[in-house]
Amino acid sequence: MVDQQIAAEIPYPAVPAPAPRAAAPHGRAGLLVRAALPAALGCWLFALTGTRLGRMGDLGLLQALPAVYWLAPALLTVGFVAALRDRRLPQYWLAAYVLGLIAVIHATPSLLYPTLRYGWAWKHIAIIDAMLRHNGTVPNAGNLDLYNQWPGFFQLNALVLRVTGLHSALGYASWYPVIANVLLMGPLLLIYRTFTQDRRLIWGGVWLYFATSWIGQDYFSPQAFAYFLCLTVLALVLRQLAAARAAAALSPSASASASASASTSASTSASASLPPSPSAAGGRPPAERGARALSWVTDVPARGGWRPAPFLMLLVLIAAIVCSHPLTPLMLISILLLLALPRRNRRVVLPVLALATALTLAWDATVARPYISSNIHQLVAALASPDNNALPGLSRLGTPARDQVLASWVDRGLTATVLLLAAAAVVRHRWVRRTPLPLLLLGPLPLLLSNNYGGEMVFRAYLFALPAAAFLTATLLVPTGPRPGARFVRWSRTGVWCVCALAMGALLTGLYFGYYSKETMNYFTPQEVAASQYVAQTAPPGSRIVSVTADVPGGELRYDEHQWVVLAQDPLAERHELLTDPQAVLLSRLNDPAVTGPAYLILSRAQAAECRLTGVFPDGTVDRVKAVAESSPSFRPVFGNQDAVVYLYQPPTLGSTQP
């Protein structure tokens, strides 16, 4: 596929094969590009064999990976920048470097961990399992009834499992972060190619996207799926906008001159997609820079807007988003709303905006009505207090680990840096302001002010602004000037490229702090998984399961039959009580007359790690709860290993009826 793409991108008859002599200065760079990627992958694979997961501490995988691992991202960055600089190198090298980066970042946990990473991914496995057992809507879902109302992603997986006959999604869920990120390359390329034909900016933007996407919403989840669909919708809309612009330029009055200019631009692009000249970067809109104008014209109906078939495609894509995830359609609407602001965009954007709004409203008024109607007050209240929504806020009873605080400052620094660089690019480049990029960057802003989404909204907003932000950052960091002539200029250009590599490396470092530093609690040992599987399989229907935090792999398994109580999710007053009188709190939650079945207490390594890292409870809370259980005769350990222990709480008597 990559080869084919290059063939389409670089019209090869027009590109003269580099003469051996002329190629000489680029020989070293070419060699660097060809050597760095295999070297990086070699270092990476070698490092995986030397990783000790047991060494994970407050900085997670950052501590567990051997030093040689870090050569891999460094080599990848250097090699990628060299590949970016060398315009005669086939483009598949750029694609290969981006794939290498995705592998080194996202395939590392998939290869290292023997179990599925991240508690929320386990939760989604449990939901698919329950939907398969019930052939659809899950009864007695409790809090998880939410997923009955946005079931798209889960039912897609149920469909795949049914048709393939596979037993569980666990087999491929571990690889979902890799798959999700590789898939994103498609819409990102589509989006960036509507702004420019300059491959350095396009691939620089793609690289920067993956080097700064630290949010970690790419695990096995509805939002990762909906995000991919959402970017695809935006890509199609932006493409249609670009086509409409091109068509407008070719309107009958302008067609003569435009076709003339288009043919010139076509032939210029044929000579290996020339970069924009400095003057172009500063002033000319990108529409004048490519050969695409004419090839797009036929996409636009005479009256503007959309042809029916592509619009039906959008309908299917948006319908899948709407039934899969509550937030993503709102993000899409928010971004489309901003895109519809300029009058010239409206013929294309307004129909899509109307479609997205109608589908969202229809879904929320029917299938998702129970959730919407029971939460409408909170939603409205959140609308009224934008100041509370923008920033994440968590009430903590303990202090988070020092290293975690450091890591979270690095995250925030990275987020702020990327957004500031993007803003600077909008100020610096006039041509950027004529594209929809600034609107895309601000797209998530209305939603950021309207709802805090459990404190996560700022991160979700960053995620949705990132495609635009990464491209804008690329316009600042990646040199796009003409080929240097004099030796002096060449050396100064080399310096500029070095700065580019350093900046990209620095941003990538920030990503590692955000993405890898929480792995101590995102990783589950096989022993922990065995403990929660034991509970899921042995606890009869009607059982209650109690844990200190929600960081239990598969705590939700059989959630239609079991009731899971997480002490960290109690109101603040009760959480305080757990610190002062753990026994009383435990007994009150375990000995609940409303519970018909037996009650289990599950304590594990990851729960202790979450307390220490996030400070949701003070460090050592899990051990204190464990001590209470050990000292009480009502708690009988029924399953235990070095990482987890399960207690069966034995209530006085259990009545049973005999029909």
Next chain:
Amino acid sequence: MTTGTAVTSWAPTTPRLLLALSGWAALLATGLTPANPVRVLVTAVFVLGCPGTAAMLLARPTAAGLARQAGPVAAGTVALALSGALATVTATALFLTDSFTTGRALLVLAGLTTLLALVPRRHRPGREQADREDTDRVGGDRVGGDLAGGDLAGGDREQADRQDAARDSARQERADRQHADAAPRRRPPDGRALGRSAARLAGAGLLLLAAACGGAAGRGTGSGTGTAAPRSPASGSAEDSPTSPGGGQGGSSSGGPNGVAAPAAPGPWHQVFRDDFNGSTLNRADWATCFDWNDQGCTNAGNNEQEWYQPGQVSVAGGALTLTAERRTTAGSDGNSYPWASGMVTTGRDSWTGTPRHTYTYGYYAAALQVPLDAAGMFPAFWLIPADTRSTPPELDVAEFINTNQRVDMNLHWRTADGGDTHVGQTTGPADYASGFHVFAMDWEPNAVTWYVDGVQRFQVTKPAMIPNVPMELVINLAVGFQEQPPASVASAQLHVDWVGVWQH
């Protein structure tokens, strides 16, 4: 690249033909054992790739244009996104309407893919000239288009009127070939209304979807996973949708003995026991009329029930078995006097030392029951008792109606480590189970026991430790006075059984 040569008849290109066939291949592949690599490959590739690719062939901006402008990688990703979206929407619609089966879902997607892949389309001329010139000038574009999917390079397309299908498609083929040769010839313009053809396409799609939903039930894949409609050993009627309670299985006795047979659980199955009660007497080779402790009648003393079971309370007539409870003081052989005489049948033995008639370990057990109109004080049940120990637990209760005809209890009893009897169960209803025959069924597998009422799964136990693994006898009885006495005004009650069946793998 193209195979169509005839001018008078329309023939699709090979890639489109393959695309059209992919869904049916996937449907066939579900006949393989679950998780078979070929099955996984064929079905996953189809579901996640083919419907979107077929849609892209039809929709202009993402076909050749997209491949040309953004590269086949990007075009391919859009095809994946579209396929994922189509599969999501299909699965969600089927699940939300409680009508999901593997066969049905694949049928919808396969039908849609075939429609999208084979629908005649043609170039829209006019502006295409500019497009073509641009293409020729830029040169490499054709490569991108060709590589993106065989005949994608045809450029601009839309659906055509059916009348013109043959002519248009022939034209299409010529155009494809011309384009592949980069020949700069044009077709004449056609100004037919786009909206009308789009409406026809949508109409055809809806029809196909409806046909798929209606006809898919009988096309079950028998895959062994999921709830694909199993092949029915006794009747192959496509109307017997196992998941539609309003179908042949529910409602009144109109279904008859042969209209109601398909196990709702995943098959394949073969029938090992069947009684439609079409004769005039009870087949004593299949049925005893008392528990294993039969001694000139019997009762279930453990429940303090008020009936003494007598063979005379069991009758077969009009195509059904009837158990009649009558308020008639009866002396039991145990020395007690019972205020009610009632009837029961079992596949067990005539006395404690006898040999049971039929015992089964695992399988699918179903019966069509119509429970008494006066429910208070009555306890009709369809259940399974271990044949060897002649006592419970373990015990599998397919259906119990304790003083109600509106709600059905489904229970599993197992022996705990300390020897006690524990049970889990589920009640479903309300529904009027006295108004006609309803099918109560249970799929007893080594790792799961699943209950169905009128073909709809209502309860499941999946903990192997709780699931019995011993041979069991079937029991259908009408007990009286458990937990509550019938009102004085009630002097009799009847439990009707239209048929009983047992299937095994």
